[in-house]
Amino acid sequence: MSTATVVQERKPSAGGVNRTFLWIEIKRMLRNRRTIIFTVFMPAVFFFIFGLSNKDKLLPNGHSYGQYILISLTVYAAMTAATGAGSQVAVERAQGWSRQLRLTPLLPGAYIAVKAMAALTLSLVAVVAQFVIGALAGVTMDAQTWLTAGLVAWLGSLVFAALGLFVGYLMPSQNVMQILGPALAILAMLGGLFMPIEIMGETFGNIAKFTPAYGIGQLARSPITGEFDWAWIVNVLIWLVIFVAGAAMAFRRDTKRV
């Protein structure tokens, strides 16, 4: 009996990120009808309800309401997309897939990296879809504004991909989006994505400045407001660190138990 081919010594695998893995992850997300509803249709509907009728009006601070609401809802769409993508780990845990992956050379860091890339792909889809809808509805901005706002909304969604992973590792799958959906809407409201925080009054306005969507929203709108504050960047970075640390902690707890 020849056992030589079977028992041969092999080198350990690098356990890295690769194209097939990423491509299948992306296909899975784009095939998921619910994901597309949350990331493309819902923000679009919000835009038509809140944005379209007032598109050409001016806000009290003199900015175009159409531009303001389009950029804000694009940030909202990107953050919903990224959170939803990250939180899918809950479903994978429930189906025993995470455990199955532990029987392969894949390293946990590579898994997280692929999840983050897939989340960024979905949030890119959300940003582009929102901008196309906005442009078709007649919102006009100069090229640099489209580009800057789009980039901030897209890259800022990484903060929320980490939030999705964090919650996905903490919670059983059936509850994840039920809890995250409303939570994201509240965060979006507090972050000034549904209405300018100046309208909320002093107390709420002050609380809003410390919530995770605020910094990204302010930065994304800075090309139209012409304002900039380092505090916004600090806001983004602090929430990124908090969510990444939370996700790492929850991940470690999860692998110990399974």
Next chain:
Amino acid sequence: MTTASVPAVHAAGLHKSFGKVHAVRGLDLTVQPGEVVAFLGPNGAGKTTTIDMILGLSAPDQGSVSIFGHTPRGAIARGQVAAVMQTGGLLRDISVRETVQLNAAMFDSSRPVDEVLARAGILEIADRKVEKCSGGQQQRLRFAMALVSDPGLLILDEPTTGMDVAGRRDFWTAIRSDAQRGRTVIFATHYLEEADAYADRIVLVRQGSIVADGTAAQIKNLASGRTVKASLPAAERGLLAGMPPTESVEYDGGRLTVRTGDSDAVVRYLLNNTGAHDVEVAANNLEEAFVALTGDDAVPESTSITFEGDLV
């Protein structure tokens, strides 16, 4: 028969507790390359817990495991061990082929996807969504996934649970023909017939430790032994220590019950060396003997039986 001196699995002194439940109690197991070993025992005997420790999915409280001389994680990273788990481990929303592609993508070198699908007998349903597959098809998909890295060791945890008779037979035909290529296979089961039909060697576990270890023929012999009953004066109970090996000995109200694979030797001993009388010998039914050997009320520790030397 085997070229490597490194055992496929070497587990020494494994212990694992969950709260107050001592699931695995000092289990030792060495499997040589090329062996097909059944890990046989009733539900709750600690089979899955042991397999999890061998695969490195959980850490033993005490003891150590090596696979082809590496840690479990090291062996997994080298693609030397793969497993077919009882349930779960599949994504419902992708196709059969995508599942194998995804699994193959994790390894530096892997077998061609279609070859693996064909060997598991699911090439014709490659484009079916996993959620649309029957339990048996999903199990063969798990088997296909386990084959992608062409592992030297394949571990199956109760692989045919929930399959019908035909599905079970097809599954084992695939496993068996694969094992003939020299792969080491360890499978857990609680079906006596499955262990009998497909394993070269049977390791019988009960309450977290090994109670018997031998070829299928030896275990069958053991399980299909006889029960000897006799009346014995209480004062002579000490003489039972000199009796030939038995599976279990009970003494209750002056009546002795001995389960043994060699009833002749037991009867000879009792009649020659003790004052035993009213001796009865009855053949065990196979099922009953297996239950006696692995059931919760079987006599622990002293009943451990290991066969050494040549295969029967």
